[in-house]
Amino acid sequence: MNQIPEPRLTYDGTAADLIQTARALFALHGYEGTSVRAITQRAGTNLGAITYHFGSKRALYEAVVSSALEPTRERFARAVAAAGDEPLDKAEALVRTFFDFLQENPDLPPLMAQQLTSPEPIPAAALRTISGNIGMLASLIAEGQASGSIRSGDSRLMALSIAAQPIWLTLARRALREGIEIDQDDPGTRARLVQSVVDFVRAGLAAYPENRE
């Protein structure tokens, strides 16, 4: 029934090399700022490889975005499962895991930001991953509201307030270092920043204050 072919999410061989190289370059220089020649050269392949494996530069880009976002699903699910039963603890685990994931995948915030900025449609697979993750966080909040540990309020909107922090603070990494001397490359500084966000989120969610002074 006129099914639009969904791009794969895993690749091997030359296609995988192209995805990996393209992801780094797109994150650094944007879609238009990254040439097919730069990608294929860095990946050690022929100029025609992108056309052959993906059909076009645009198709490669969409594969990059979709495949970059996908691993968050399982990662977040595991983090929540590993945390205790208390929703506030699950939320904290989610925040920490998100920070960790972004630390391991520094390409992700630039990629997301560029995609959100551009008028190009967001790949359906990416949209599904995002809404799935927000949904997970929101239902976790709703659970805490039901059990009384989290204050009332629209759980999806609260989830957005939470998700915005790790991603924006990671995206602004360079500006924070250059502008206000907060250097996330320093492990101690980074730990304090993560802890601060965790504290802010717990305080922002909690129905009753935890251990304030």
Place this chain on the structure above:
Amino acid sequence: MNQIPEPRLTYDGTAADLIQTARALFALHGYEGTSVRAITQRAGTNLGAITYHFGSKRALYEAVVSSALEPTRERFARAVAAAGDEPLDKAEALVRTFFDFLQENPDLPPLMAQQLTSPEPIPAAALRTISGNIGMLASLIAEGQASGSIRSGDSRLMALSIAAQPIWLTLARRALREGIEIDQDDPGTRARLVQSVVDFVRAGLAAYPENRE
């Protein structure tokens, strides 16, 4: 003393037209995705106008970024001054004003995001504006900590948690509409989102819970 010439922040005539047009196009299509021809045509000027008035496309871009950020300073200062004496109220005013400003200047989040992603240096004027704003918010928080209405914690890091929310939620506007049916173009929806962030911020800052249920 080898002074690097600081670009002006106000322009008139053709230069102003170019700034305004370029700002909209850069925000929409990025730096590399926006051609000198597209800018000059849309601005109703000659192809050579950018070279003449700014020297190069890059110099125009920096002028755009710096001048776009600058008005926040005065706007935020006025908002804080107009709010009462209670730091939590000032923080709320700041959040609301930030949302309003971004609503009126939808180019700003894409511009900032692109600048943060790119390896190009952040224009010094822009960096100064950002750190000034964060500083204002941080000292407001410190004030509340001194008076006892705001919980303890690193005031600068708390300021970052706050600032991240309006900007990221505005940046993600399209994704929120397409992915999880939150449409900020609808005034009611938008008001609920802003209120939710305000609630989250107040809860995240307050030393004692305000009026939770």
Place this chain on the structure above:
DNA sequence: GGTGGTATCATACGAACGTATGAAGGGAGT
């Protein structure tokens, strides 16, 4: 009423872009 400086104009140049094309490899299956 020329004259000098600022601004705008049409046009040209070389470089880099994304993609198309057809030939050359290179194993697996018969």
Place this chain on the structure above:
DNA sequence: ACTCCCTTCATACGTTCGTATGATACCACC
């Protein structure tokens, strides 16, 4: 051993890019 088919390769095409150049227009001022 030969035939496919998947992949890689070198190269070419037409377009668009940012900038440079020199001519023209405008206008205040002596």
